[in-house]
Amino acid sequence: MNAIDPPASAQALALAARYGTEPKSSQLPWNDVIASLLEHRSVRGYRPDPVPPGTLETLIAAAQSAATSSNLQTWSVVEVTDPAKRAALAELANNQKHIVECPLFLVWLADVSRNERLAASEGKTLEGLPYxxxxxxxxxxxxxxxxxxxxxxxxxxxxxxxxGALRNDPERIAKMLELPPGAMAVFGLCIGYPKPESAAEVKPRLPQEVVLHRDRYSTTKENDLRATYDARLEEFSKRQEMSAYTWTDRVINRLSTIKALSGRDRLKSIVVGLGFPLR
Ligand SMILES: Cc1cc2nc3c(=O)[nH]c(=O)nc-3n(C[C@H](O)[C@H](O)[C@H](O)COP(=O)(O)O)c2cc1C
Known part of the structure; x- marks a missing residue:
């Protein structure tokens, strides 16, 4: 930027942060909702301050406003407040301390048990359910x-x-939360106010051309754009996590060994055991 350039717009700054680029002038459709979406970053350190009264109910009303396949509403959520249960969840999730720290912790369930109970009380069998x-x-x-x-x-x-590390041990969670068959924890969610030292930057994503295809899937530019993104994520990780890693490193580390699955290599049989036959 030179001295006569105008200051970058909020939109240009948000897009630059999302993609790890310099701000470029842009005139995309934009509003506060989109600005808030582009500001997303995960936070892994929470102050103990409680969330304001009514927050949980507002969040659940928002959750229930999402589209749901055929209006089946095949999910439920458990708020976990019991410190002993929080500690056990943190432990099974590779000791993620934010599970204990955050003022609000939710366990999200894939849940067909309600539909099973409905059918049972109506004296019906749901042949479509075990699939x-x-x-x-x-x-x-x-x-x-x-x-x-x-x-x-x-x-x-x-x-x-x-x-997602709750999937390290969904059977233990099912016992702990007294889940019926046909309900399984698919992930948890920490909610709260960040500690100042945990306030994260927006983490850059892959260039749009890598994920957006038009009429046909194309990988023509994928390798070059991955190299570009590797450099951007390496910069980000140096600034934020003080250990430089590229996206390529991260993907390979996460997926190249069964050990890195932290027990989730057994997930298919666990899901079956929790009441989803997966036919
Ligand atoms: C389903 C799901 C499970 C995740 N599980 C974990 C987790 O167990 N621990 C964690 O620290 N982050 C977890 N994350 C957060 C991702 O690491 C994070 O979204 C990703 O690195 C991108 O960073 P950002 O959310 O700050 O943009 C999870 C995200 C998703 C969508």
């Missing part, structure tokens, strides 16, 4: 609901982080 499709519907429903809660929380000035 993989139904588990997928329930997991998608839970994710869409939770993401609406995240968007609502961030719009209220709160921060969040999802906890």
């Amino acid at each position: 993989f499709e139904t588990f997928l519907v329930a997991a998608i429903d839970a994710a869409l609901a939770a993401q609406n809660a995240v968007v609502a929380a961030e719009a209220l000035g709160l921060s969040t982080v999802y906890i």
Whole structure:
């Protein structure tokens, strides 16, 4: 930028942060909702301050406003307040301390048990229920609901982080939370106010051309753009996490060994055991 350039617009700054680039002038459709979405960042350190009264109810109303496949509403959520349960959840999730620290912790469930109970009380059998499709519907429903809660929380000035590591041991969670068959924890969610030292920067994403395809899937530019993104994420990680890693490193570390799955290599049989036959 030279001295006569005008200051970058809020939109240009938000897009630059999201993609790890310099601000470029842009005139995209824009409003406060989109600005808030682009500001998202996960936070892994929370102050003990409680969230304002009524926050949970607002977040759940937002979650219930998400689309849900055929209006089946195949998800539920458990607020966990018991410190002993929080500690056990943190431990099974590779000792993620924010699970204990955050003022509000939610466990999101793929849940077809309510539909099973409905059928039982009507004396009906749900032949469509034992299929993989139904588990997928329930997991998608839970994710869409939770993401609406995240968007609502961030719009209220709160921060969040999802906890997929709950899938390290869904059987223990099912016992702990007394889940019926047909209900399984798919991820957790920490909500609260960040500690000042945990206030994260926006983490850059892949260039849009890598994920957006038009009429046909194309990988022509993928390698070059991955190299570009590797450099951007390496810069980000140096600034934020004080250990330089590229996206390529991160993907390989996360997926190249079974050990890195932290027990989730057994997930298919666990899901079946929790009441989703996955036919
Ligand atoms: C389903 C899901 C599970 C996740 N599980 C964890 C987790 O167990 N621990 C954690 O620190 N972050 C977790 N994350 C957060 C991701 O690491 C994070 O979203 C990603 O690195 C991008 O960073 P950002 O959210 O700050 O943009 C999870 C995210 C999703 C969507």
